[in-house]
Amino acid sequence: MQISPAFRKHLIATIVLVLILGSSPRPAFAVSKEIVELQTQVQQLLDNMQRLQSTMDTRFGVLQHLAEQTADEANQMTAAVNALQKKIDAESDATNGKLDTASGQVQSLNDSIDELKSRLAKLDKTMQDLQSQLQTMQAQQPQAPPPGTQPQMQAPAPGALPPGAGPTNAPVPSPQAPPLQETYQAGVRDFNAARYDVALGEFQDVAHYYPLDDMAGAAQFYIGEIAYQHQNYADAINAYNIVLEGFSGSPKAPAAQLHKGFALLAMNKKEAGVHELRLLIQRHPQSPEAARARTKLNGMGVKVAVH
Numbered sequence: 001m002q003i004s005p006a007f008r009k010h011l012i013a014t015i016v017l018v019l020i021l022g023s024s025p026r027p028a029f030a031v032s033k034e035i036v037e038l039q040t041q042v043q044q045l046l047d048n049m050q051r052l053q054s055t056m057d058t059r060f061g062v063l064q065h066l067a068e069q070t071a072d073e074a075n076q077m078t079a080a081v082n083a084l085q086k087k088i089d090a091e092s093d094a095t096n097g098k099l100d101t102a103s104g105q106v107q108s109l110n111d112s113i114d115e116l117k118s119r120l121a122k123l124d125k126t127m128q129d130l131q132s133q134l135q136t137m138q139a140q141q142p143q144a145p146p147p148g149t150q151p152q153m154q155a156p157a158p159g160a161l162p163p164g165a166g167p168t169n170a171p172v173p174s175p176q177a178p179p180l181q182e183t184y185q186a187g188v189r190d191f192n193a194a195r196y197d198v199a200l201g202e203f204q205d206v207a208h209y210y211p212l213d214d215m216a217g218a219a220q221f222y223i224g225e226i227a228y229q230h231q232n233y234a235d236a237i238n239a240y241n242i243v244l245e246g247f248s249g250s251p252k253a254p255a256a257q258l259h260k261g262f263a264l265l266a267m268n269k270k271e272a273g274v275h276e277l278r279l280l281i282q283r284h285p286q287s288p289e290a291a292r293a294r295t296k297l298n299g300m301g302v303k304v305a306v307h
Helices: 005-023 033-140 180-192 196-209 214-229 233-246 253-266 270-283 288-299
Strands: none
Touching: 005 033, 033 180, 033 214, 180 196, 180 214, 196 214, 214 233, 214 253, 233 253, 253 270, 253 288, 270 288
């Protein structure tokens, strides 16, 4: 704490006056009572000033120490907040990476489940066909002759060919269709490996040679996905429509409708895209695709009805 200039001037003037009075000639036998009192007051004033200055210095030191301590604590708090923010950012990035990985694994698992279902359905159909063929063969098998009788041999009809003989101009068989399961699985592997051109040919073979099989619907979905990856949204929408119209019960139908909505939005057809996403939520309200559709619509500021 600093002493004001006015007070300092007053103090100096008082001291000078005391010194002048003290040095002026006076009788040796007596000292003025007023001068003695004035000297005493000046000495008390100087003592008080020294005590006040000491007190101010002590308090100023305490305040300075508190200010430095507060600044150190603020710096430590800032460092701790920065470290916590970096930790939160790192954990957020790691969580996002894990979610992306988990999403890819779930998609692969869904593909495997769809493939297994298709195999089981195909195996059941094959068993039914074998059973039907066996029953037909049993019905056409000739009955055995009664004991003690011999079967009569029939002469071949005129112009009939002997057993094992055939016409020399038999038609050449058409190329066989590729195996369904192996072709579809190869297409899925090539699609996941981003070999889109190879995968496109394999999925087109499945859709061409097995148009009524359930796997044809999944193949059409991947054909649309490949077109979507190349930003050929019109062809992608055509493929998704084949899935939605011809294979509405396919497990790929929700994803086909979701990506159809995204493709329409990418083509700046907002009204049609919003309609498809709302239709998806209405048809498959509990599906993961419906959750993504709600997120997309909410991000666009479009109200979504709560089911």
